[in-house]
Structures are given as structure tokens and as C-alpha cells.
Ligand code: DO4
């Protein structure tokens with residue numbers, strides 16, 4: 052089962068519920084998508100409380116990020132490609148990345164608060180003071196307040212490589228700013244996802260109607276398990292509204308590539324769908 056959140060194009064009302072091919076069926080007896088994600092058995096609750104009479108066509112809705120009040124966290128250096136790219140961009144700090152890749156404790160950082168998140172088809176930003184920017188397509192874990200993995204979505208961990216490469220202590224500035232994180236288009240509940248080894252991730256960046264970067268990877272390449280990442284994130288840290296956790300990128304374009312304004316970034320993840328955003332930058 053897939054769940055989604057949307058705004059009605061004419062009434063402006065927020066709608067959340069079960070996402071089908073061309074409609075959303077609201078779920079009654081809960082006030083928000085995050086409250087629905089808190090149920091003991093989310094899919095059973097959704098089936099028992101589906102309001103078929105209020106089913107709305109997607110044509111009348113604008114999908115938004117499936118986020119309410121949750122913090123968005125991210126893991127780093129969980130694929131060898133990310134380790135290699137970081138070691139290349141920052142010679143002085145190369146050993147930090149090498150060490151974190153093999154350490155028990157993962158790299159985890161606060162990526163975004165809800166107001167910095169953008170949903171499907173929203174603009175996504177590169178900082179005006181950054182010169183080397185990339186999207187990072189990441190499988191994203193949806194975790195409830197009991198620190199249970201309830202589902203998956205797509206995350207784009209937009210990153211300013213020149214800022215992080217200059218000094219890893221600048222990581223929060225390379226990662227966290229307005230519209231720095233894409234999330235969506237929906238949440239696929241855990242029992243409906245393919246196994247970890249069968250989840251492919253693809254990234255396509257188009258410029259003036261033509262692809263300028265394309266690559267793919269598989270979650271099978273990830274060096275850590277979902278359970279391990281959630282366990283470390285939850286150590287002495289509670290999330291009363293649940294939390295989203297981006298699991299790191301396995302795709303990093305070559306060093307000659309940087310995003311530009313008006314580029315269109317599309318991330319596809321098997322079992323979830325695709326998330327498309329257009330890049331903006333204030334000059
Ligand atoms: O260490 C920097 C961040 C790494 C990251 O975001 C990733 O590997 O996806």
C-alpha cells in the first residue's frame with residue numbers, strides 16, 4: 052500500500068490517505084498522515100477506515116511532501132561511491148570519510164526541518180554562495196515514534212560539494228538551507244516494498260530538454276542495514292512525531308558536473324515511484 056498527502060487544487064484542503072493509480076482515498080479516524088503512520092498496523096487501519104465516498108482524483112490534487120512535523124535526518128558515506136567522491140573532494144579530511152565508512156557508528160546528521168522540505172514538482176534550491184552542487188538520490192526510511200520502520204520514500208539530499216570539500220566542519224552549511232531536501236511522492240509501507248537487494252535507484256538530470264547526467268545504483272550496495280541506522284539514530288534521541296532518515300547516496304556525478312538553475316532532477320526508486328524537481332538559485 053502507498054500513502055500520500057496532497058492539497059486540493061480548488062478548495063486548498065489537505066487530503067491524505069491511500070494512493071491508487073489515479074486517486075487518493077482518505078483515511079478516517081486520524082487527523083494527519085503522521086498520526087496514521089503511528090497506528091500499530093498501518094495498512095489494516097487504513098483498510099478499516101478508508102472513506103471510499105471521499106475518494107479524490109489526482110487530477111484535482113497537488114501532491115505534497117508526505118511530511119508533517121517530523122525532523123529529516125540523513126546518513127552519510129554508506130556506499131563506496133560516496134566515500135570515494137568525498138575523499139577526492141577534500142584531501143585534508145579524506146581519512147574522516149575512510150574511517151566512518153568502516154566504523155560501527157555511522158555518520159548521521161540533521162538534514163532538514165519540515166519547512167525546508169520540498170515535495171513533488173516543487174523547486175529545489177542550490178545555495179547562492181556555492182559553486183559546485185549535486186543532487187543525492189537516497190532511499191528514505193519512514194520511522195514512527197516507537198522507532199519502528201513503517202515505510203519508505205524518496206529523498207534528495209542536495210549538497211554543496213565546494214563548501215563541504217573546503218572543510219567538513221562546514222557540513223551543515225553544505226547540506227541545510229531553504230528548499231535543500233526533496234521528499235516524496237508517497238510513502239510505500241514496508242510490507243509492500245521489494246527486498247533490500249531488489250531496490251534500484253536511478254538519477255536523471257536534464258538541461259534544455261536533454262539528459263546531462265544519468266546513473267543508477269542498487270540498495271544492495273549499501274554498507275549498512277536499515278535497522279542499524281535506525282538503532283544509532285534512536286540512541287538517546289526521541290522523535291515524538293516520528294522521523295525520516297535518508298540512507299546515503301550511491302550515486303555521485305564526476306567532479307566536472309555541477310547543477311545549474313532550471314535543471315530538472317528526477318529520482319526513481321523501485322517500489323516507490325519518481326520524484327521530480329526543478330533547480331532554482333538566487334544569483
Ligand atoms: O559526509 C558527508 C555527507 C555524505 C552524504 O550525504 C552521503 O553519503 O549521502
Ligand code: MG
Nearest residue numbers: 187208299300
Ligand atoms: Mg547524502
